[in-house]
Amino acid sequence: MKYNPFNPNSIVPTNLFAGRKEYILRIIRKFEQVKRGMPSSFFLFGERGIGKTALAKLIKHISEVKDPLLGNLNFLSSYYTVEKGQSINDVLQASLNELTDEIPQTAIEVMGKKLGKLFEKGKFSIGAFSLSYGQNREEMKSTMIRDQLVSILSNIIDSVILSPVSTEEREKKDGILIIIDEINNISDLDKCAQLFRGIITTLDVKEMGYISFLLIGYDTTLKDFFKGDSSSRRHIDSNKLGVMPINEAEEVLIKGFKEAEITWNNEDLKKNIVATGGYPHSIQLMGHNLLEVDKDDNIDDKDWIEAMSRTAIELQKKDFADLYNFNGKQSGREKILDVLAVAGKALTKQEIINYCQIKNIYQYLPELKKRGSIKILPETDKIILHSQLFRTSILLKIIPKIFGENYLRDLFHKEFGKQGKED
Numbered sequence: 001m002k003y004n005p006f007n008p009n010s011i012v013p014t015n016l017f018a019g020r021k022e023y024i025l026r027i028i029r030k031f032e033q034v035k036r037g038m039p040s041s042f043f044l045f046g047e048r049g050i051g052k053t054a055l056a057k058l059i060k061h062i063s064e065v066k067d068p069l070l071g072n073l074n075f076l077s078s079y080y081t082v083e084k085g086q087s088i089n090d091v092l093q094a095s096l097n098e099l100t101d102e103i104p105q106t107a108i109e110v111m112g113k114k115l116g117k118l119f120e121k122g123k124f125s126i127g128a129f130s131l132s133y134g135q136n137r138e139e140m141k142s143t144m145i146r147d148q149l150v151s152i153l154s155n156i157i158d159s160v161i162l163s164p165v166s167t168e169e170r171e172k173k174d175g176i177l178i179i180i181d182e183i184n185n186i187s188d189l190d191k192c193a194q195l196f197r198g199i200i201t202t203l204d205v206k207e208m209g210y211i212s213f214l215l216i217g218y219d220t221t222l223k224d225f226f227k228g229d230s231s232s233r234r235h236i237d238s239n240k241l242g243v244m245p246i247n248e249a250e251e252v253l254i255k256g257f258k259e260a261e262i263t264w265n266n267e268d269l270k271k272n273i274v275a276t277g278g279y280p281h282s283i284q285l286m287g288h289n290l291l292e293v294d295k296d297d298n299i300d301d302k303d304w305i306e307a308m309s310r311t312a313i314e315l316q317k318k319d320f321a322d323l324y325n326f327n328g329k330q331s332g333r334e335k336i337l338d339v340l341a342v343a344g345k346a347l348t349k350q351e352i353i354n355y356c357q358i359k360n361i362y363q364y365l366p367e368l369k370k371r372g373s374i375k376i377l378p379e380t381d382k383i384i385l386h387s388q389l390f391r392t393s394i395l396l397k398i399i400p401k402i403f404g405e406n407y408l409r410d411l412f413h414k415e416f417g418k419q420g421k422e423d
């Protein structure tokens, strides 16, 4: 059996990571400021399977490798994935303990002496150790937790960055990166923003702002997070991760093909990659199936046709049968969904009418919404498909019509540029 480097359910290894250059460069630029004591934190959000975890793991790697082309960063960093129902205190405590794995023993000993109760038996522990009862108990508790975290972080910053205990060059650090993934699972999300703001600004005032938090969640998580404390928006940049442009999607497949040491036809790749909608989960799934169906170590059009039908069947098993009629006759509902799938972004009602050529789309919208096939964005009243995975499954269904019958040709060309222009 040949080696299949594609896997939609695991995290892509660094050498097969593709695209996302803009995001990476933007974050490296911010990390270069962190190196100079200017704190910089991020909230990375976007739907499931869009590539948040993959990007965050790559960023962690870049922050540690000291690559002169990538900001020459030598951060102390931790990566923590929140489990359902954990509190922010537990999560931060665990993140700090993960950091200690990288801290040299000599520095740990020095810190231990200074931190007392907060650092016992080689572990940080935070919490409200002694609190008198009173009116502002909750508030006092939050302040105390924040102060404990600041105290631990200032000790770490002091002993590995500002006045490193170790004389070994490789053990000196220039910043701290704390990554928290699946922050949507935190039980007390409403308290988080204020806590992070408190930590960041206090360290900054102490001239110890060598810190970056990278928080990861969904669109709704972001809203709930900032609802807890809107002033924290100034300290935490929101970055939305969207689908990949077609050239980056191609790059994902090409890297995998090279890794598997097989050849491919570039024209077939360019033509068919659009079926993934640039959604990383679907690209991986398609790549996986392409390698499964290929028999001669060369990916050609026949492999694509087979892989697309396999991918489509797998996706349609995911409950999408209720959201789109994949087998029966197409109605106005499907036409609307087709337009949204090809567009790949939110459209106004008028735009939908123009492309799907049905005058009265209004009779279909309430039911599409009720079934969950579409969402209506409250800010703009524009309409968007339920998810990227759903979009891929529609694209796979209609791609033959798009190429064969010029179905939705104008919209397709508008959205996918030069691809498939031969007519």
Ligand SMILES: Nc1ncnc2c1ncn2[C@@H]1O[C@H](COP(=O)(O)OP(=O)(O)O)[C@@H](O)[C@H]1O
Binding pocket: 007, 008, 009, 010, 011, 012, 016, 017, 018, 019, 020, 046, 047, 048, 049, 050, 051, 052, 053, 054, 055, 252, 280, 281, 284
């Ligand atoms: N830039 C990328 N290059 C290659 N594969 C990627 C990239 N981004 C994501 N993937 C792959 O897509 C799938 C979904 O990505 P993941 O990071 O788990 O999404 P999320 O964390 O947003 O749910 C994973 O298999 C992942 O390895």
Ligand SMILES: [Mg+2]
Binding pocket: 052, 053, 054, 181
């Ligand atoms: Mg993830």
